[in-house]
Amino acid sequence: MTSDTPSASDPAVLRRVAAAALLGTAIEFYDFFIYGTAAALVFGRVFFPGLGSAGALLAAFSVYAVAFVARPLGAVLFGHFGDRLGRRAVLVVSLLLMGLSTAAVGLLPDHGRWGVWAPVLLTVLRFCQGLGLGGEWGGAALLLAEHAPPGRRGRYGGLLQLGPCAGFFLATGVFLLLDGVLDEAAFLAWGWRVPFLASLALVAVGLFVRLRVAESPVFRVERVRPRVPVAEVLRRHARPVLFGAGAVMSGYALFYLTTTYALAHATADLGVPRSPVLGLLMAGSVLKGATVVLSARASDRFGRRRTLLAATAGAAGWSVLLFPLLETGRTGWIALALLGAMALLGAMLGPVAACLPELFPTRVRYTGTALTYNLAGVVGGATAPLVATRLTAAYGTAVPVGWYLAGLGAVSLLCLLGLPETRGTELDAHGRRTPAPDGGAAAAR
Template identity: 45%
Template sequence: MGERAATSQRKVALATLTGATLEWYDFFLYGTASALIFNKQFFPSLSPAAGTLAAFSTFAVGFIARPLGGLVFGHYGDRIGRKMTLVVSLVLMGVGSTLIGVLPGFATIGVWAPILLVALRVVQGIGLGGENAGANLMALEHAPSGQRNRYAGFPQMGTPAGLVLANTVFLVTSTVLPAAAFTSWGWRIPFLLSAALVVVGLVIRMRVTETPSFAKAVERKEIVRFPLKEALSVGAGRLVLTLVLSIANSAVAYLFLVFSLSYGTAQLGLNRQFLLITVTASAVLWLGTIPLWTSIADRRGRRGMFLWGSVALLVWAAAFFPLLNTRSPAVIVVALLGMGLIIPITHCVQGAIVADTFPANVRYSGSSLLLQFAALLGGGLAPLISTAILNETGATTGVSAYITAVCALSLLAAVLAFRTAPVPTRIDAPVAA
């Protein structure tokens, strides 16, 4: 490989990691605020339990919008290229988050406050819907031979990196300011910071080149008018299995990242700072272990790793709430750090597995469709369903049963999908300069 090609690949790795981090920063910031702040600012007339449920409902709206973003950005990503669609998605997310930072609360504009909050959450969801699959493809399609999982892991690292950044900014702001000031106006500072961060992301992202796979598709005149229609031709059975195998990781991750904050503070009486610090430390572990898991996937194969990771996810999901319910700080730290270690095993290769379901000329559309619907059915609904179960039963037994069943279903789908999985679709490696 020439030095010029290697330099280009490093730029792509940095650009996909940075852009994904900033998009997930905005998305997770909303989740943290939903668990801790939005019920007071936008739903003050409701009881604490109902207010939390309402706040998580607006959180879920972002996931409902993600398939729409995936469809729109996927279509144009397969028609005009990956690069420009990723630039637009980053801008969209930044605008949505910044406007949340200046949105008046219920006490100022009444019912319009939650309505506008939902509208801006939709904007966030559309932006992330375009980013999620697109950044994965940008890295995957630039990857040198034998390092496809490693490169596809860079945008996946953006998920825990975004969480670490969001929780750190949220934690510092809430620690520096008096509690009343933070609840009143200080929570807006992390959202307003999005404007500056997006500028940094755009500068980095504009410097990367279009992917070799898309360039080859253009050269061979393989661009189709309706790429999603072509992507669906891989068959309903394979689409359904790939969708279902992707659901568990998202569901467990959002119970760990979002619902546990609300449950820990409201039901267990745990200190908010303690939970934020521990979840952030778990995300650091998640971030740091992705290069390890992707290197194993490149050397040993990602299918076996994904299956064993799915088994570990099921076991830890079943144990998670019983561990939290001990109220022992040491045991809770173990429960959360365990999530940080286990979640990345399947998360780091999930995007590459989905991408390999489709040929290069329709890969953005197909990947976006599956990844965003998996996120909706998994992460989007998990905090909402879990809160509803908890409010109805007053215990986490039903929540544990629900999340364990989701993990078992995804594991079964993975076994069936890998048994008849096709040879990975060709991805053109960059040509040496």
């Protein structure tokens, strides 16, 4: 890199940025994940009584999907101000929106007290959650990518991807603890609200850390401020947005089908107790974190696209085995199914926080990165649990869900083949993407 390129930050600054990105993302994903766990376990009975078990679950997952529709809108909204005003301030606002919306869910009366207004307000609050998270991940990824040197960008991006692992571990752990100390009546009456209200304390900690982070050095020297960043992204960078979203979508689907739909299917349809499944998912989040680190570092050595191709191919193959193993109802096979899925998921997600920012120039990088990542969530996160619920109801078994998931993996592989290799790209002071002369190998070393 040239001497005037500011992304080669002081190590102390880079460590502070990494800590703030990891902590803030963990908190935001904790907020997001507790809804998914509550939707699988209690929301059907609390907010949609009288629809029957399948209908109530489908209704809960439909509201769950609303956030994924809101996330691209949040990406455009927060991306607009992130590309025009800066990354840091926008990340503070997204954290506040997410935390306050989550806490409000914990205070929301149930259907028995507010009738139809209870699920209506739940939908509104879920939409606000989606808006907040739509701006979170992209901005945090940019802070790391624009501070880190290209030879270690994958490694630092992997730290960001540990945030969802930590958020999921914490969210699942809270529900597991409540399940162990409360009976069913207390859990349905008020216990499920505790994780949502606890978000307020977590957000206060996150704000304290995030307000101490410096603005991205690459953004500070970028003089071009597009009036409407999303218009430029769609006009000039539609290919990386579409192919990038397609490449990431199967990872979204694998995660939410494993952690949300499989949880609901195992406990409601197969009669497996909640606690063992929650415990396995917590163990899976630890394993996922380990493979995130390994694949993120591998992407610095072997390339982003090559690492993602290998991980996505492995996940597509595992998808065919996931639900047959789950439907045995035996703890050992269920453990193999869930832990294998989570390990492959971590390998898929590790390089993403470095890869997506490298696809866009500085002036529209926030909007481009956030929009790509969150469009993937519409197909992979919003529709996958709904499709899975209908497939299981139609065929009487969840085995076809695995083939559906494998099909999404095949589409992701084709999209990855349409993306360039970005390892070694320099996010320079003038907003250009400048590949290293040897394709990134020197930077990786």
